[in-house]
Amino acid sequence: MQDAFIKLAIKKPKFNGKSSFKTWLYTIGRNIAVDHKRRLLRRKNVSLNEYIEIADEADLERSYLVTEQKINLRHAICRLKEDYQQVLYLTYFEDFSNEETAKITGKSVKQIKNLLYNARKALKTELEKEGFKYENI
Secondary structure, X not given: OHHXXXXXXXXXXXXXXXXXXXXXXXXXXXXXXXXXXXXXXXXXXXXXXXXXXXXXXXXXXXXXXXXXXXXXXXXHHHOOOHHHHHHHHHHHHOOOOHHHHHHHHOOOHHHHHHHHHHXXXXXXXHHHHOOOOOXXX
16 A cells, blocks of 8 residues: 555656546556565575575675775775875776876876885785785785
8 A cells, every 4th residue: 555655656647537546546556566476476485494505605704704804905095195095996996097097186197107006015015014815805
């Protein structure tokens, strides 16, 4: 019932008057129920035992560790000089080329290459202070 009224409020379908308002509203509700039932049929039903196998395959511990490494990497980048942070972010997170990064920052391509080299070196030093391992990133 709520979905029918939400649909009326948001989509504002036209009532042409060929039937009673009650019939028209019932038809909207029926169509919403049929759509919902179709969506449920498309979902694959999996038993609880299969969920356990799926979780084992995903190796949750490993994915957690990778996520933690990424967080540590971001924190290490934040401790670098502002120019280093900006160049690393534009190049590796936004996938800009050196030429595009140079245009954005107002520097030459040579300066960007030098900044990237120095930023990577500084990042490596920062990460090694924390005992960071370079797996999976």
